Amino acid sequence: MSDGTVDGTTRPTTALPLEDLVGDVDRFFAEHWGRQPVFLRARGDLTRLISEQEMWDEVECGLLSRPYFTVFDHGNRAAIADITTTRTVVGRELAGFADPVRIRERFAAGGTLKFSQAEHWHPRIRALLKGIESHFQGGLEAFVFLSPPDRTAMSAHTDGAHVLILQVAGVKDWVLGRLDGTSHSDSTLHEGEIPPELRVERTLHPGDVLYMPHGCPHYATARDGNSIHVAITVEEPTATDLASVYLAGLLGDRRYAALSADHHTEGSLATIERLRSALGSFLAESDSADVLGKAVDLRRAHR
Numbered sequence: 001m002s003d004g005t006v007d008g009t010t011r012p013t014t015a016l017p018l019e020d021l022v023g024d025v026d027r028f029f030a031e032h033w034g035r036q037p038v039f040l041r042a043r044g045d046l047t048r049l050i051s052e053q054e055m056w057d058e059v060e061c062g063l064l065s066r067p068y069f070t071v072f073d074h075g076n077r078a079a080i081a082d083i084t085t086t087r088t089v090v091g092r093e094l095a096g097f098a099d100p101v102r103i104r105e106r107f108a109a110g111g112t113l114k115f116s117q118a119e120h121w122h123p124r125i126r127a128l129l130k131g132i133e134s135h136f137q138g139g140l141e142a143f144v145f146l147s148p149p150d151r152t153a154m155s156a157h158t159d160g161a162h163v164l165i166l167q168v169a170g171v172k173d174w175v176l177g178r179l180d181g182t183s184h185s186d187s188t189l190h191e192g193e194i195p196p197e198l199r200v201e202r203t204l205h206p207g208d209v210l211y212m213p214h215g216c217p218h219y220a221t222a223r224d225g226n227s228i229h230v231a232i233t234v235e236e237p238t239a240t241d242l243a244s245v246y247l248a249g250l251l252g253d254r255r256y257a258a259l260s261a262d263h264h265t266e267g268s269l270a271t272i273e274r275l276r277s278a279l280g281s282f283l284a285e286s287d288s289a290d291v292l293g294k295a296v297d298l299r300r301a302h303r
Helices: 025-031 052-060 100-108 123-135 239-251 254-265 268-285 288-301
Strands: 004-006 009-011 038-041 069-073 084-089 092-098 112-115 139-147 162-177 199-204 208-212 218-235
Touching (some): 052 218, 069 100, 239 268, 239 288, 254 268
Antiparallel strands (some): 004 009, 084 092, 112 139, 162 218
16 A cells, blocks of 8 residues: 555555564464453554544544544433534435534533544555454454543443554553453443452553453543544454354255255144254254354454
8 A cells, every 4th residue: 555644744554464563463362362451562653543633634524424423421422413414415415424613612522532433434544454354253343532631431331342452642541350250242331340359550652552352341531632542343253143154054055955845744843853953963064164254254244
């Protein structure tokens, strides 16, 4: 990819390899992935990934629309009607476009601007995700947060995905919890305080990286000026994804086709027994790696 110039600064669009984010890739997966959160230092230059000026330019260009942006403040999401406007596009009135004036007002009042799925429109973030995607068995998405100082955008919560936090600009204090026997994989608000024995506090500066597996409760507060961080989520196939792949395979299998062709000639209980037998033999013959690959493709298609 070629370099680009933004607000007078040349910013390369070539992707950072995963080792520039987490160091030794094999060690990262062996010692940290899915285990506990870990703080790392990027070898690549994260400060050139996206700038505050680029974010405001995107808001003010008139083309950014929901659901690619929102504004948070202390866990409260701004109402869509309060941050959007209607525009005339090819003779039609369309709602949901970013309202630059009201978004800047919200930001000035302490709100955090969040861009969702930035890889859809930002070339360097898209290149980054494409460059590291092959290391993960799941779908990747990128979210960009611009926060004013001394504000906490969201209350403690857990994400339904693995998360890589890349601190791009400014300083941000993070509070998170280590995993224990009560941890889960749901995306939800965290109830109560993070227990002292599990609580971890750390300040991220530009170039710092934080990895959090499923189930880590966390929240963050910007300090000393505006903060930008990029959150890369990795959603691995769920049990439903895997079951969908198996079911699709079974429905296309010759044994199911035979069962479907003449099930009306026998009772329902007999059909159930034949189906159980066909399902058992089909599962026994299935290639786990092939099933996983198809489930990963399914998860990536959901982005």
